[in-house]
Amino acid sequence: MERSLERAEDYFARYREIIPDYEGFLESLSEPLPLYFRLNTLKTKDPEPVISGLTRQGFRVEKTEIPWFFRVEPREASLGNTEEYYLGLIYPMTLSSSLPVYALDPQPGELILDLCAAPGSKTTQIAQWTEDRAVIAANDRRLDRITALVANLRRLGVACALTTVYRGEMYPLEVSFDKVLVDAPCSGEGRYRKGYEGELLYQKEGRTNLSGIQKGLLVRAFDLLKPGGILVYSTCTINPEENEAVVDYLLRKRQAELLDWEAPLPARPGLTEWEGRPFHPELVKAKRFFPHEIQAVGFFVAKLRRRI
Numbered sequence: 361m362e363r364s365l366e367r368a369e370d371y372f373a374r375y376r377e378i379i380p381d382y383e384g385f386l387e388s389l390s391e392p393l394p395l396y397f398r399l400n401t402l403k404t405k406d407p408e409p410v411i412s413g414l415t416r417q418g419f420r421v422e423k424t425e426i427p428w429f430f431r432v433e434p435r436e437a438s439l440g441n442t443e444e445y446y447l448g449l450i451y452p453m454t455l456s457s458s459l460p461v462y463a464l465d466p467q468p469g470e471l472i473l474d475l476c477a478a479p480g481s482k483t484t485q486i487a488q489w490t491e492d493r494a495v496i497a498a499n500d501r502r503l504d505r506i507t508a509l510v511a512n513l514r515r516l517g518v519a520c521a522l523t524t525v526y527r528g529e530m531y532p533l534e535v536s537f538d539k540v541l542v543d544a545p546c547s548g549e550g551r552y553r554k555g556y557e558g559e560l561l562y563q564k565e566g567r568t569n570l571s572g573i574q575k576g577l578l579v580r581a582f583d584l585l586k587p588g589g590i591l592v593y594s595t596c597t598i599n600p601e602e603n604e605a606v607v608d609y610l611l612r613k614r615q616a617e618l619l620d621w622e623a624p625l626p627a628r629p630g631l632t633e634w635e636g637r638p639f640h641p642e643l644v645k646a647k648r649f650f651p652h653e654i655q656a657v658g659f660f661v662a663k664l665r666r667r668i
């Protein structure tokens with residue numbers, strides 16, 4: 361046990377200066393991640409029967425600060441084999457996974473691209489937020505993950521989404537979108553908990569050039585926007601190379617501007633400097649969410665607009 365925490369401490373030491381209450385952060389890594397679900401309002405807007413059904417099965421369910429999101433104990437349990445899950449009444453997802461869609465602020469009638477969409481937490485949330493009246497292209501490069509996404513769309517009764525299977529960097533430019541979400545593949549440091557050292561070491565050894573992939577995805581996402589269109593970039597990692605550095609790259613390559621947005625959970629501003637390297641001053645408008653401050657997976661979210 362102690363050995364594993366030491367390894368996490370070694371790994372996160374480089375972030376000591378940018379993680380508020382660093383000791384509290386390290387402590388939180390010993391706790392299992394809290395469990396949450398979203399009530400799928402495309403199927404029901406009444407949480408009571410769902411809550412009493414889950415309570416009868418031994419779960420304790422309480423409201424959160426985010427509408428339609430509920431916290432569940434015991435957090436080590438799985439909701440995946442409950443009747444409520446099979447019926448598509450609930451979608452288990454961490455609380456902070458809702459944040460990119462808050463930034464996107466999807467509206468009925470909009471044409472929206474979810475560039476890295478599988479298994480569909482955010483696609484189905486966009487469908488819910490727009491009451492199934494936007495048109496969503498849900499893309500992922502992996503067919504096996506698209507299969508899971510399609511199963512989720514069916515289970516939740518989403519009608520407004522179609523699927524595509526492109527490498528995001530090569531997404532065809534023939535169609536332009538009102539809004540694009542890039543929930544990028546990332547090193548996932550924000551979801552780390554004690555017991556998953558293998559994953560940390562895996563990231564440390566550097567499986568791929570994640571930052572390079574993220575930059576390619578973000579630039580193509582920008583090029584797919586209509587003038588004035590909105591782009592949201594999110595990751596569940598702490599690493600500034602995968603967050604501010606990626607957005608900074610876009611700001612230098614394209615006519616993009618960062619926008620402020622109201623988050624329903626406590627946030628910290630984006631960094632304007634990392635390891636002696638300055639980032640665009642507008643990056644303070646990006647938001648960092650730390651796992652121990654929100655009791656959920658750590659996230660980074662930046663909202664941008666295409667100027668012309």
Ligand SMILES: C[S@@+](CC[C@H](N)C(=O)[O-])C[C@H]1O[C@@H](n2cnc3c(N)ncnc32)[C@H](O)[C@@H]1O
Nearest residue numbers: 476477478479480481482500501527528543545
């Ligand atoms: C963080 S996950 C997305 C989670 C999803 N947005 C959700 O909320 O359920 C990142 C996804 O990006 C996909 N991906 C990785 N590289 C990609 C690429 N070059 N183009 C498109 N999708 C990619 C992965 O298959 C993975 O499903």
